[in-house]
Amino acid sequence: MTAQANVAPVIIKRKKVIKGGGHHGGAWKVAYADFVTAMMAFFMLMWLLNATTEKQKQGLADYFAPTIPILQASGGGNGAFGGDSIFSEETLTKNGTGASVVRVAAEDKARGAIAEDTDSQNTAFESLNELLQGFGGESLVMENALEHIVTRITDEGMVIEIFSWAELQIFEDGSATPTQLMxxxxxxxxxxxxxxxxxxxxxxxxxxxxxxxxDNTVWDLSQQRATQVRLLMERNAIMAARIKRVTGHADRENAVHNPMDIRNDRIEIILLRDVS
Known part of the structure; x- marks a missing residue:
């Protein structure tokens, strides 16, 4: 009896659990993210509108403009075009891409013709280059001459570049007198x-x-050398009317990195593209 009396009583405490009012989830974060994204898109749109030109804005408007009008009244047919063709200027919208569909087709044809003409001219220039290279085997003089010539085809035409080497120059040093090589x-x-x-x-x-x-004479010297080449070509039966431009570039456009390199002494003869 005494031992049982000395045992401490067991006390059980029960906590009261109050349901509700706890964590509500992260739905508000999704809504906030949508709000931030919308604001970012809005300010980006404002920036783009401020940065674009009127022409660019018109182009964007034309891109989204409908090209097929919805007529409120029939014009002789039951379809959407009221009896007109889809390609009719009266049917298409008056501004934007609708009014220019037929014109764009014509422009595409023109671009195709220009591309075809460019290809034919490039082919002609390549044939000229092959003809030029073919002279190399005729004589030692021509073989040496071709070592001073490089050609390239550009948007302007066929460029034939004639340049000096240290061993053999195309003009007398410091003058506009062409050497026999030139x-x-x-x-x-x-x-x-x-x-x-x-x-x-x-x-x-x-x-x-x-x-x-x-007295820096680079401008005068480059012009005089170009003029001497013009005179030589005219003496070799090139009609003066074909020569459209004679220009002195001085030392402003170097062919090699070192501006004092003799390789920069050169003449460019350009067979211009026919743009007619």
């Missing part, structure tokens, strides 16, 4: 040019002088 090259290019009717442009380039001169 005369032979011009004769060769003149013969090639007679096989086509393209107009011609001539440009002169010179290297930078190693010392600062009181």
């Amino acid at each position: 005369r032979d090259i011009v004769v060769l290019i003149s013969e090639i040019s007679k096989t086509v009717q393209n107009d011609i442009a001539i440009g002169g380039h010179v290297r930078t002088q190693p010392i600062v001169l009181k």
Whole structure:
């Protein structure tokens, strides 16, 4: 009896659980994210509207403009076009892409014709280049001449570049007097040019002088050299009317990185593309 009296009583405490009012979930985060995204899109739209030009805005408006009008009244038929064709200028919308569908088709045809003409001219230029390279086996003189010539086809036309080497120059040093090598090259290019009717442009380039001169003559010298080439071509039966431009570029457009390199002494003869 005494042992049982000394045992401490067991006390059980029960906590009251109140349901409700706890965690409500993360639905508000989704709503907030949607709000932030919408605001970001809004300000981005405002920025784009401020950054674009009126022409660009009109282009965007034209892109979303409907090209098939919905007529409220019949014009002789039960269809959406009231009896007119889809390609009718009266049926298409008056502004935006609808009014220009027929014109765009014509422009596409014109672009196709231009691309075809460009391809044919490129083919002609490539044939001229092959003809030019073919002269290399005729004589040692022509073989040496071709070592001073590079060609390339550009948007402007076929560029024939004639340049000096340290061992053999195309002009007398510091003057506009062409060497015999240059005369032979011009004769060769003149013969090639007679096989086509393209107009011609001539440009002169010179290297930078190693010392600062009181009178810098690079502009005059490049112009004079280009003029000498023009005169040589005219003497070789190139009609003066074909030569549309003679330009002196001085030392402003270098062919190699070192502006004083003799390789920068050069002449460019361009057979211009026919844009008519």
